[in-house]
Amino acid sequence: MSKSPIRVAVTGAAGQITYSLLFRIASGAMFGPDQPVILQLIEVPVEKAMKALEGVAMELDDCAFPLLKGMVLTDDPRVGFKDANWSLLVGAKPRGPGMERADLLKDNGKIFISQGKIIDEVAAEDARVAVVGNPANTNCMIAASQAKRLPAERFTAMVRLDQNRAQAQLAKKAGVDLTTVKNIFIYGNHSPTMFPAFGHATIGGKPATEVITDSAWLQGPYCETVGKRGAAIIAARGLSSAASAANALIDHVRDLTTPGAIHSIAVKSNGLYGFDASVWAGMPVRTTTPGSYEVITGYTMDDFAKSKIAATNKELVEERAAVADML
Ligand SMILES: NC(=O)C1=CN([C@@H]2O[C@H](COP(=O)(O)OP(=O)(O)OC[C@H]3O[C@@H](n4cnc5c(N)ncnc54)[C@H](O)[C@@H]3O)[C@@H](O)[C@H]2O)C=CC1
């Protein structure tokens, strides 16, 4: 018997990232090749944005995706999030050259107050939320803080682009196929302070630190390259990462709906790994049932790892303090 469609609300639906994202959701890359979807596309109430959104919807029609069972185009979040099973919060201002993601906090943070509230009021009973708009961890915390019905675990932020970058850079250094790199997880903020925990990664089944013995590289240029990759893309392209961000969101949601998958997502830390209990921090999780996860808690941290986690935690706590009036 064919499955009934799930409703996927997407904000920023006429933006850069979503232009790479929506077609892949509609093709089955996010929820599987037998899962029909209805896309609920949300933009700002601005004529230019809504007109662009109509163009995107025309292109989606023109793909004749068998799994795409309907589209809602709206500038009203109450309509867009209605009965949504998944809400993908991409819509927000991107940073430009010379800015840090935290510079977006005041402008973007307020978007997530009202969206968190409305999702809590009108989305489906099993609603799940994934936040991409920057600064993603703190925006996710803001959205979750508005919820009375949905538990905090339903709100996750994306650090998967960082995990994918971390995996690719390790493979490049070792000169191996990247599929042989496993268990590289991101701790903390989606910002240059994030910690790609190379100490637990493996390459071809061996500890990554035995394959790449240059610990100065791992602790220095490696962490820096992964942490500052977003800025490097902006410097090269003049625009922030879009296709790779969309790809990472596909990975985030696909793995979060695949029981047994092990991956990095930013979740309410509840004090794990030494993070402040109330911040959203990247951590390794194992998906339990579709949309739910348990944090993998068994990894021990050496002094270097502990100092990196302390630094990224400090930044998350500072971001939280900067938006205290929004919580
Ligand atoms: N977490 C991550 O790994 C990454 C996050 N990002 C972030 O994703 C966000 C989107 O990036 P782009 O697509 O490149 O930006 P963009 O500027 O191309 O598109 C953003 C879209 O969001 C819309 N929008 C703004 N406020 C909205 C609201 N309240 N409701 C609905 N739509 C709204 C805008 O009209 C625009 O069409 C940025 O904040 C960017 O920094 C980007 C790359 C990676």
Ligand SMILES: O=C([O-])CC(=O)C(=O)O
């Ligand atoms: O760097 C940015 O502003 C966009 C982003 O989050 C990334 O590419 O990781």
